[in-house]
Amino acid sequence: MVKMTDVAAAAGVSSTTVSHVLNATRPVSEALRAKVFQAVADTGYTPNSVARALATQNTMLIGIVMSFLSNPFFAPLVSDIDKTARRRGYTLLLTENHENTVDESKQVKVMLDRRVDGVILAPAARDLEPVLDILANSGTPTVLIDRFGDRRFDEVGVENIEPTAQLVAHLVEHGHDRIGFISGHTGLSTTVERLEGYRLGIERAGLSFDRKLVRSGGSQIDPARRAVSALLATSRPPTAIITANNAMTIGALRGLRDLGRRVPDDVALAAFDDFEWADLMSPALTTIAQPIPEMGRLATKQLLRRIGGYTGETERHALPPTFHRRRSCGCSETRAQ
Structure with a gap:
């Protein structure tokens, strides 16, 4: 069985450093993080999630609450969140809010009962305060994505x-x-x-x-x-x-x-x-x-930073989109791009 010491030897670092990288318990450089995860891939190391949870009080779970079934925009976004989270050893718990704040509040409470380490939320319309208060009062790291709603949380969206x-x-x-x-x-x-x-x-x-x-x-x-x-x-x-x-x-x-x-x-x-x-x-x-891939990656990295203990001011990121001129607007073949 591959052990953490094997990963440390492959990466040329200490077992303590490997532990900090995998558990997000201490800030490390992107180069070092990449080096450790490459060693994980090369050795085939599989962390014991139960032991990790007992040692760190982390479940390595991220809750995702959004209308990803009913809104086609969110499916690829969830995919990009998952790719980034899995590279850090996290698993997603997904739930559909149906753009309904009552359902959303119930689902957030379920996520908190499951002791997720953090939540990425695309808030439903209207009456946002109850669900956002639940998250703020719980102290669970949270990032709002796509829709801006509350400066108590980090937010990642697009210029509209x-x-x-x-x-x-x-x-x-x-x-x-x-x-x-x-x-x-x-x-x-x-x-x-x-x-x-x-x-x-x-x-x-x-x-x-x-x-x-x-x-x-x-x-x-x-x-x-x-x-x-x-x-x-x-x-x-x-x-x-x-x-x-x-x-x-x-x-x-x-x-x-x-x-x-x-x-x-x-x-x-x-x-x-x-x-x-x-x-x-x-x-x-x-x-x-x-820029869906960038939104997913940035939201996940912001959340993992909070899970890792960062307590700085919240940040709002409005990313620039791209204008694709094609034919449905009346552009000619030569002008479309």
Whole structure:
């Protein structure tokens, strides 16, 4: 059986150092951490999680609470969190919050009962205080991801306002002055910020904000499908539509298909959130792509730092997304990139 001393010998460090790296009980350099984990891989060492928990009071479990089953954005995010956590010897406990704060509070309590070492939470909309108070009062290290909500915790998300304004500006460049917007679930910080970005883009273009051009898609497929029908049924329907997340993009495409509208010939379409297959669609989708791998890695590293005992000021990270110009907005083949 491979022992910790074997890992230490392979890495050229002491057994104490190996223990600190594996248990995240002392800050070490990234180079040293990588060296130890490479030795773990080379030797095939498997830590005894029960013994480790008894020795360190850590369970090596991270609780993940988000709508990863109902929202297609979160599945790849969970995958990137898992990759980073597993390299440090942690296992994820996953639970779906259904964007419901009552369910979310219950699930967080279950995580705490399981004695997870930390929690990564994408808060549900509305009435965030109860669940965030539970986490704050428990003292369990917590990172909020995707949605900003409380400066008591580290937060990792993406810039929303300027990128959404950029989508508006791009559609205006194509001659559109009636641009519809399908917004997300009421109460989410991402919904508020992307709507703010839409209004900013409209204002910068010298256009008048028309409330009739904004419909809620509830961050879900079917409500967005209905929102498209409502937008195109107005007396002065939009010639372009922006959707505020990828689930609603699916709904919008279905709604346009229901009405026999072609993209971009009849209605141009641009979306916040990218898909792995967005460039394979016909026409390929113009999107704002969030840096999902970076978000997952950073949120996990922030959490592990807190688990390791870091007590500094909380940090808020809003990462820059990437604008993918494709064909659904009306770009020519040569301009799309």
